Amino acid sequence: QKEVEQNSGPLSVPEGAIASLNCTYSDRGSQSFFWYRQYSGKSPELIMSIYSNGDKEDGRFTAQLNKASQYVSLLIRDSQPSDSATYLCAVNRDDKIIFGKGTRLHILP
């Protein structure tokens, strides 16, 4: 079983719409959950972190965590062309962070 699973996409969303990205994880002991954005050829950039069940909002981004279902999601409101990137879900395991393969998001102008 893969530790962090994401749909690879691409996910195409019209500009101005809501993009919804999903992730499941296997280790029930994970306590910290992250969403990173990665542009092609660039390094991962942290955009959201979440530790408690429920929603966490930061500007246009909302992270959602459901530990019982081992599910993390990211909503991007009012999607912009600059949001086109690969979004990496990551969870902590022991003393490190492990990443999913990422979901490619394409915002259609």
Place this chain on the structure above:
Amino acid sequence: EPEVTQTPSHQVTQMGQEVILRCVPISNHLYFYWYRQILGQKVEFLVSFYNNEISEKSEIFDDQFSVERPDGSNFTLKIRSTKLEDSAMYFCASSFLTGGPYGYTFGSGTRLTVV
């Protein structure tokens, strides 16, 4: 904003040669990491380093790999005898706390090409 600095940005080396990838973590961070990303694949954990010793390493991090913090500011990854399959983007990261409660800050990466 503090950043993690990596040099060089691109390194081309011949198979069998040794390479050293360099990183300067954020100054007040205590935990240091190396990750790699083969083109088109996921970001993979290699090694974590704390208090001048390795705290965890992955199966990828075999005897050909080593890490060092030689002078209290630099953090290096050495590959002793490079193989074609070592070609990848190597990212250094640092964090103030372990397990990343605040996530890691990544450097811009070194693209290693083994020919």
